[in-house]
Each structure stands twice: as C-alpha cells, then as structure tokens.
Amino acid sequence: MITLTDVHKAFGRNRVLRGVNLTIPSGESMVIIGGSGTGKSVLLKCILGLVHPDSGTITVDGQNADTKARDAFLARFGMLFQGGALFDSLPVWQNVAFRLLRGSLKRPKAEAREIAIEKLRRVGLKPDTADLYPAELSGGMQKRVGLARAIAAEPEIIFFDEPTTGLDPIMAGVINELIREIVTEMGATAMTITHDMTSVRAIADRVAMLHDGVIQWTGPIGEMDRVSDPYVQQFIHGRAEGPIEAVR
Amino acid sequence: MSPLAPLAGIGRLVLLGLSTLGRIAIFAGETISHLVRPPFYPKEFLQALMQIGWFSLPVVGMTALFTGGALALQIYAGGARFSAEAVVPSIVAIGMVRELGPVLGGLMVAARVASSIAAEIGTMKVTEQIDALVTLSTHPMKYLTVPRVLAATLAVPVLVAVGDSIGIFGGYLVGVNRLGFNPAAYLRNTREFLEVWDVVSGLWKGAAFGFIVALMGCYYGMHSARGAQGVGRATKSAVVAASVLIFAANYLLTEVFFAA
Numbered sequence: 059m060i061t062l063t064d065v066h067k068a069f070g071r072n073r074v075l076r077g078v079n080l081t082i083p084s085g086e087s088m089v090i091i092g093g094s095g096t097g098k099s100v101l102l103k104c105i106l107g108l109v110h111p112d113s114g115t116i117t118v119d120g121q122n123a124d125t126k127a128r129d130a131f132l133a134r135f136g137m138l139f140q141g142g143a144l145f146d147s148l149p150v151w152q153n154v155a156f157r158l159l160r161g162s163l164k165r166p167k168a169e170a171r172e173i174a175i176e177k178l179r180r181v182g183l184k185p186d187t188a189d190l191y192p193a194e195l196s197g198g199m200q201k202r203v204g205l206a207r208a209i210a211a212e213p214e215i216i217f218f219d220e221p222t223t224g225l226d227p228i229m230a231g232v233i234n235e236l237i238r239e240i241v242t243e244m245g246a247t248a249m250t251i252t253h254d255m256t257s258v259r260a261i262a263d264r265v266a267m268l269h270d271g272v273i274q275w276t277g278p279i280g281e282m283d284r285v286s287d288p289y290v291q292q293f294i295h296g297r298a299e300g301p302i303e304a305v306r
Numbered sequence: 307m308s309p310l311a312p313l314a315g316i317g318r319l320v321l322l323g324l325s326t327l328g329r330i331a332i333f334a335g336e337t338i339s340h341l342v343r344p345p346f347y348p349k350e351f352l353q354a355l356m357q358i359g360w361f362s363l364p365v366v367g368m369t370a371l372f373t374g375g376a377l378a379l380q381i382y383a384g385g386a387r388f389s390a391e392a393v394v395p396s397i398v399a400i401g402m403v404r405e406l407g408p409v410l411g412g413l414m415v416a417a418r419v420a421s422s423i424a425a426e427i428g429t430m431k432v433t434e435q436i437d438a439l440v441t442l443s444t445h446p447m448k449y450l451t452v453p454r455v456l457a458a459t460l461a462v463p464v465l466v467a468v469g470d471s472i473g474i475f476g477g478y479l480v481g482v483n484r485l486g487f488n489p490a491a492y493l494r495n496t497r498e499f500l501e502v503w504d505v506v507s508g509l510w511k512g513a514a515f516g517f518i519v520a521l522m523g524c525y526y527g528m529h530s531a532r533g534a535q536g537v538g539r540a541t542k543s544a545v546v547a548a549s550v551l552i553f554a555a556n557y558l559l560t561e562v563f564f565a566a
Binding site: 103106107108128129132133135136137139140141143144145146156157160161162163207 | 345347429430433434435437438440441442443444
C-alpha cells in the first residue's frame with residue numbers, strides 16, 4: 059500500500075503540492091487525473107525519490123520512501139516514462155533487460171536477453187525488434203519497449219506517466235489494454251498519471267483528481283461519472299466553463 | 307536607479323561565480339568518492355576510453371603537427387635576430403612537451419569531448435533518461451560520470467605523449483626541409499636538451515586537463531536546463547569552463563612543477 063500524508067512541494071514561489079493525502083491499496087490500479095501543470099508528475103517523482111518533498115511523509119507498505127536502502131526500495135518499482143526515456147546508446151533488448159544486466163538483479167547475459175525477448179513479445183513486439191536501436195522505432199513501439207522495460211524485473215508496483223500521450227487512438231487503445239492486462243496478471247499495484255479520459259476508464263480501479271495541489275476527489279471508477287463535485291465533472295467532460303480556469 | 311546598483315550587480319556576479327565554483331568542487335568530490343566505491347561499469351569505461359582517447363587522436367595529432375612546424379619557423383626567425391638559430395630543435399622539443407602539447411591537446415579534447423559529453427548527458431536529462439536510470443537502481447554519477455572522468459584522465463596523457471612526438475616531428479620536418487638543418491644534428495639536439503621531467507610534467511598536466519574536460523562535460527550536462535536551448539547552453543558552458551580551467555590549471559601546475 060502506498061500512503062501519502064500531507065505532502066508539500068514548491069519550486070521557488072510555485073507551490074505545486076499543497077498537502078496531498080492519498081492511499082493506494084495494494085493490487086489496485088489508481089489513476090491520477092488533473093490538468094497540465096497541476097503536479098501529477100511531481101507527485102509520482104516524489105514517491106520514487108526523484109524529487110524530494112518539502113514536507114509530509116510517503117510510505118510504501120510502511121517503509122519510508124526516503125529510505126537509505128534505495129536499491130532495494132527502487133527494485134520494487136517499474137516505471138513507464140511519458141517519452142519512453144529509452145537509452146539511445148543501447149539496443150532495445152538491453153534497454154528492456156537493463157536491470158537484469160547489472161546490480162542486485164543481475165542475470166547471465168543470455169538469460170537476460172531471453173527474458174527481454176519474452177517481455178517484448180508480451181507487449182506485442184517481434185523478437186527481431188530486440189536488436190534495433192530506440193531511434194529506429196516509431197512512437198508506439200517506443201512506448202511498448204518502455205512498457206516491457208517497466209515489467210522486465212516483475213515489479214510489485216508499476217507507475218505509468220502519460221502512457222498514451224502522442225499516440226494515435228488505436229495505438230493508445232492497444233497500450234491501455236496492455237497496461238490493464240499486465241497489471242491484472244502480475245497482481246501489481248499501479249499508479250497512472252493521465253488526462254486522457256479513455257485511458258482512465260480502461261485502466262483505473264480507483265481515480266484521484268489532483269487540483270490546486272490537493273486531492274480534490276478520490277473514489278472508485280464506477281462513481282466518477284455520478285460524483286457531484288464540479289471540478290471532477292468539468293474535467294471528465296472537458297468543459298471550458300466551470301470552477302477550473304481554462305487559462306492557467 | 308540607486309547609485310549602489312552597479313556594485314550590487316558586481317556582487318551578484320561574484321556570488322554566482324563563487325557558488326558555481328562551489329557546486330563544481332562538490333561535484334568533483336562526489337565523482338572522486340564514487341570512483342573508489344562499487345559498483346563499477348567497465349564496459350562504459352572502455353567505451354568512453356575509445357570515444358575520448360582513440361577518436362581524438364586525429365585532431366590532436368594534426369594540431370600538434372602544425373604547431374610543431376610553426377614553432378620551428380617562429381623560433382628560427384626570432385633566434386636569427388641574435389644568431390641563435392641553432393636552438394630551434396631544443397626549444398621546439400621543450401616547448402611542445404612542457405606547454406604546447408598538453409595545453410593544445412587539452413583544448414582540442416575540450417572542444418571535442420566536453421561538448422559531446424555535455425550534449426549527450428544534457429539530452430539524457432531532458433528526455434528523462436537520467437530519471438529512468440535512477441528508477442532502474444543505477445546511480446547516474448557511477449554510470450555516466452565516473453567512466454567518462456576516469457577515461458579522460460587516463461587517455462589525455464597518452465594523447466599528449468602522442469601529440470608531443472608528432473609536434474616534435476613537425477618541427478623536425480620544417481627544420482630539415484625548410485630551414486636547412488642537418489637531420490642527425492636536429493635529432494641529437496632534441497635528445498640532448500630534453501629531460502625526463504619535461505616530458506613527465508607534461509603528462510601530469512594532460513591527466514589534470516583530462517579530468518577537467520570530462521568533469522565539466524558531465525557537470526554541465528547533469529545541470530542542463532530543459533529544452534534544446536538548455537542543452538545548447540550546457541554544451542557551450544562546458545567548453546568555455548573547461549578551456550578557462552585548463553589555462554588556470556596550467557599556470558598553477560607550472561608554478562608547482564617549475565617555480566624556482
């Protein structure tokens with residue numbers, strides 16, 4: 059279970075997170091929605107320790123995210139970055155097996171390659187993709203490789219940062235389905251950041267809306283359409299009129 | 307405008323300079339501390355060695371060849387004013403191994419390597435590849451900075467040694483073919499006046515310059531701002547800082563090695 063308690067983060071005068079309280083139960087898929095620049099990615103990076111919160115606590119199964127045992131802590135996570143964040147200098151299979159080629163999870167090279175190819179197959183890519191370089195792949199393929207890398211070491215918790223941004227609707231649907239399938243079959247805890255409502259409906263068990271640095275509303279996906287909160291209603295229906303200012 | 311405004315501006319610049327120096331010093335300290343603590347990445351080190359050492363050979367060699375030749379012409383023309391043309395071989399050799407070999411080698415590597423390291427790491431930063439490294443339990447300092455700094459510190463002295471030899475050869479070619487020196491006498495003069503410490507001091511300078519070049523590339527890459535402009539600025543700053551620090555370090559090392 060991931061628990062955030064009164065998390066604050068400011069960059070200069072810009073107070074991005076102003077007391078975030080959120081619980082993500084184990085094995086559930088939580089989707090964080092909210093407008094651009096509301097701090098969704100910062101929230102995710104705070105949990106991973108990529109950004110240090112100014113105050114508040116973040117725990118994962120009771121373990122503080124600020125732990126000194128960073129390697130063991132991070133080994134529990136997989137992450138799909140918005141732009142893929144694949145390493146240009148490495149072929150696809152070494153990107154996927156990055157964690158399996160070094161550090162505490164190191165495996166023999168042949169075994170790591172085999173696992174990488176298996177994960178590539180799992181996300182719908184042919185084995186001959188393995189020896190290509192990221193620059194030779196389309197945007198959709200890069201997302202799939204990023205997804206394969208995120209699940210390569212079979213993490214307990216997977217983060218998805220804007221998984222469908224920049225993809226056509228069909229490819230976005232494919233990625234949404236893959237995420238749903240993988241999270242279900244691995245039994246992983248998932249946290250997804252998106253403002254794509256199709257993704258939200260495809261991926262989420264629970265939804266949380268971040269606005270003005272706090273969680274405006276959180277609840278099961280089934281309740282999202284029925285909730286009377288004007289912020290949620292404006293956001294999910296994409297209305298220009300409402301309490302959320304269109305010009306930020 | 308307040309009459310003190312210009313002073314405040316100068317103060318801000320001084321503070322900015324000092325804080326940057328402080329951050330670079332901390333970055334250097336962290337790099338050295340990671341240098342001796344596992345995990346190590348030998349494959350990344352060997353790749354950096356190839357990139358920095360082997361692929362810089364042509365540019366360092368060409369620079370040294372032309373510099374040696376020009377030096378021979380200059381010393382001959384200058385020496386002719388007081389009938390000291392015979393000193394050309396010894397001055398070319400000493401000038402190359404003590405000063406021009408290490409400094410020009412360092413500057414050429416700064417132009418080629420500091421820029422490429424800063425651009426590569428800066429691009430990795432803005433495309434979240436550095437964040438991805440962290441989430442994959444890999445320390446960016448150990449994986450990106452340490453192999454490059456170690457490779458440059460070891461490769462640049464070798465480049466300097468090769469550059470020294472080529473520079474002396476350039477002087478020899480001009481001395482023998484253009485200035486009419488006897489080949490055997492030119493070589494004998496070069497050998498007789500050159501001391502081991504002349505060469506070794508230049509190699510130490512090369513190691514220091516290699517460290518500076520890679521450190522600046524990594525520092526500015528890691529601190530690159532977002533976007534193409536951020537990466538461009540990081541690249542420019544890396545080359546400028548590396549070049550200035552090479553000149554400053556050259557003076558300090560010359561004081562240490564040769565002060566009477």
